[in-house]
Ligand SMILES: NC(=O)C1=CN([C@@H]2O[C@H](COP(=O)(O)OP(=O)(O)OC[C@H]3O[C@@H](n4cnc5c(N)ncnc54)[C@H](O)[C@@H]3O)[C@@H](O)[C@H]2O)C=CC1
């Protein structure tokens with residue numbers, strides 16, 4: 177397991193949260209539904225805080241707020257699937273974005289299973305079925321390091337991006 181380096185900090189300037197969020201709204205990001213299933217039950221949430229860490233082993237990170245209702249299920253199950261959303265998935269993203277009962281969230285999509293038993297969205301742009309190999313707390317969130325055990329690549333022609341607090345559909349230019 178890799179070591180964690182915590183940078184020493186002096187007296188940090190406290191920036192207003194709204195300033196930080198307004199600036200973060202300028203970082204366009206892919207939208208993903210993160211799912212899990214196991215002894216602690218089925219759960220899923222929408223996440224934009226997802227990125228690639230390394231390809232040897234294939235590993236992504238996902239940032240999960242510890243106050244989310246899904247947090248206990250994810251930590252107990254230790255497995256998850258990163259489902260990258262495609263154009264047309266805006267309503268599904270909204271359902272998994274909070275406050276909706278779990279059965280209603282999952283009723284809105286078509287799901288299968290691969291390596292870990294976590295729900296895999298059938299028409300996702302791509303899916304990474306993972307086990308969580310490391311977790312680090314940072315502020316309000318846990319950073320989950322997830323090793324991909326199985327991958328699916330969908331046929332989506334258009335991608336979904338969250339930018340400026342709205343969804344945008346992006347078409348790939350012709351090759
Ligand atoms: N990383 C996260 O936990 C994110 C959480 N959200 C949730 O969705 C709600 C609506 O988001 P927006 O429409 O984008 O408007 P917003 O003004 O609440 O957020 C703008 C941007 O700030 C960042 N952000 C928001 N809440 C955050 C949090 N708790 N921790 C770290 N970064 C955060 C994200 O990059 C987000 O796109 C947020 O208030 C939050 O509850 C949204 C995006 C990312």
Ligand SMILES: Cc1cc2nc3c(=O)[nH]c(=O)nc-3n(C[C@H](O)[C@H](O)[C@H](O)COP(=O)(O)O)c2cc1C
Nearest residue numbers: 221222223224225239240241244245272273274275
């Ligand atoms: C576009 C979008 C992106 C989000 N990204 C994240 C994220 O990266 N990490 C996170 O913990 N929550 C994120 N959220 C919020 C979670 O989806 C939400 O807190 C989660 O569904 C749990 O809600 P609940 O506590 O009502 O179940 C995002 C929400 C939206 C709409």
